Amino acid sequence: MKVAVLGYGTVGVGVYEMLCAAEGLEAGPVLVRPGKADTAFKVTEIQAIVADPTVDAVAEVMGGVEPAFSYAMAAIEAGKHFVTSNKALVAAKGVELNRAARAKGVAFLFSAACGGAIPFLHNLARAAETDTVLSCGGILNGTTNFMLDQMQGTGKDYADALKEAQALGYAEADPTADVTGLDALRKIMLACAAAWGVLPQEGLLNEGIDSLSAADVKDFMSRGLVCRLLASGRRAEDGRISAYVEPVLVGAGDAETAVLKNFNMARYVGQNSGSIAMIGQGAGRYPTASAVLRDLSGIAQGESAMFPAGCTYGAADNSAESHAYYVRLPKSCEDRLPVSEVLAECGDSVTVLTEPMSVSCMHTLAGEIRKNGNSLFFAAIRR
């Protein structure tokens, strides 16, 4: 099977190298930006790939919704299998791509878009065929896990942890998608669609770690708690799907606390299988490329889809999910929360534990309180 590659950045180079070494797979042309075609295997026009009858599959690792989506549709329409690591693309256009690929009888796979090297979506999709998936989620962003590990392990403050992550190549120059939880949110969107055939695009909530201070870390660690940024998806018995990302304080013995550095932990709970958790590197050239190659090898064995037939867009509803929250906020705003216990006071700010309250209510209140320039950090408390 001959595979063309779209993009020749960090991941693209890894995919190309692995294709050259793999048995049963062959490296085809690589699409690069105009002016960058410095060797014979590089091309600058998508048509050179789409119109090439010797290309059986296209692996897209450029990132971004456009032009990736147009290229994907052109490849699928030309009867080529389509594999991608691009979570923004699949989160935005996954339903159309799934429909087009199924109509054309080609594969549409994207293991690398969620969990990096971890074969999560593949196994989740397969589990959904014969088991009932009750929930899914986990630590899906390696950049923020690295930063949390730094802040909690070495006492670094947020700015220093971010600098360290950037210096090591874990965080991009603009880290917004990572630190606000948007990146993890896109991944849980894909997992929901693989598990339940609904790709939620509305009602989603994401709180990141960009409000976390070194003082917060010191306080909750003194209480035996460790913070992880967790994505969560769940289908209630009435069919409603919740999907959100927020910091969670877990106990020191919980499995998530053993997930260090930039590692990810992706998990699903099946009615029959019970909890299946997978830990591995969530990003990086070769880990991500290895997931792209696994998908390509899967196509050769007949695998063709991660979203079920009839997968549709939908809305998440986070109003029925509830936990107690740990919240640091201005004293003047304390009465807006259902406080069960005041944990600490420091200057104008107070740290409280709330009564169990809905995820949607907590995220909404946080947004309102911050509107006036107030500083606030919150994290769910695991029951």
Added chain:
Amino acid sequence: MKVAVLGYGTVGVGVYEMLCAAEGLEAGPVLVRPGKADTAFKVTEIQAIVADPTVDAVAEVMGGVEPAFSYAMAAIEAGKHFVTSNKALVAAKGVELNRAARAKGVAFLFSAACGGAIPFLHNLARAAETDTVLSCGGILNGTTNFMLDQMQGTGKDYADALKEAQALGYAEADPTADVTGLDALRKIMLACAAAWGVLPQEGLLNEGIDSLSAADVKDFMSRGLVCRLLASGRRAEDGRISAYVEPVLVGAGDAETAVLKNFNMARYVGQNSGSIAMIGQGAGRYPTASAVLRDLSGIAQGESAMFPAGCTYGAADNSAESHAYYVRLPKSCEDRLPVSEVLAECGDSVTVLTEPMSVSCMHTLAGEIRKNGNSLFFAAIRR
């Protein structure tokens, strides 16, 4: 796809129930012992299944090498896919079954034989197609993990931990295969064959937890160490394959310490993917049945093998693997070990730390020292 089930014990009932509920799969006849065919779907003769042209696949969950092997070969020769949870069968006859199934063009899959609900062998086999697997292993026996968790968490002694495991149905009346490490050894044999195309049947070493005392637990826990029974497989650069099972003392922050109760943690390290660890229930009716069903669903998608074409039997060589060991033995035997430090003395016994020494040497010495009726416990120290 219509699936016949061989065996109607703990797992067989789960497989049958899941087949009745699954879309795209249909429950066929179930083979039970003579005199046990109390309902219409049960049959007592394998021929009633093998000769039934409506049966597409056979799921064997009886256990034991015979008659399971004869039944498997008959099913394969009759052109039926063969799925099993039976690690003893695959460890003993996996090469013949792989060859016969490939010759006949049917599937031979056995996810449930290693890791229970964890989709380990499937992913390991797929990783081996496009990546180089460097090592594999982990916590592959839930019974002993439960016992270790009990001994380390509650201070129970070995006999009480075993009784508790038996009372909860985690250990069988004859727990030998579990507590000696033989069960975990069979699983790592399968993993080696999936990763490297060699099913080792000689040179294997297994040390279990049956020599572990409450005093040992108290001692190493006071040193901040936790014991897990780990299976290990590795292919050296010269192509030699090591495969063994032994207790390992890990640090309190290591990921294995978060694997509690009867859970398993199966892991492989790929050259490109890095470490991929998977945690889930290693046994039980529905977890194991869920793995059988995943395999059956995989067949419908074109998956057909976990061992590569040309997979052969071979020998393991554990002479080049080396660690320091923690050993409790009679004082009179201390000089037979390369002792680096005496940790404790108590009556006639002494607890020592060794210099790094080969796995084969440690296991051989332990066997020799025990021949005279001496009591000895050893565990590798993770570097």
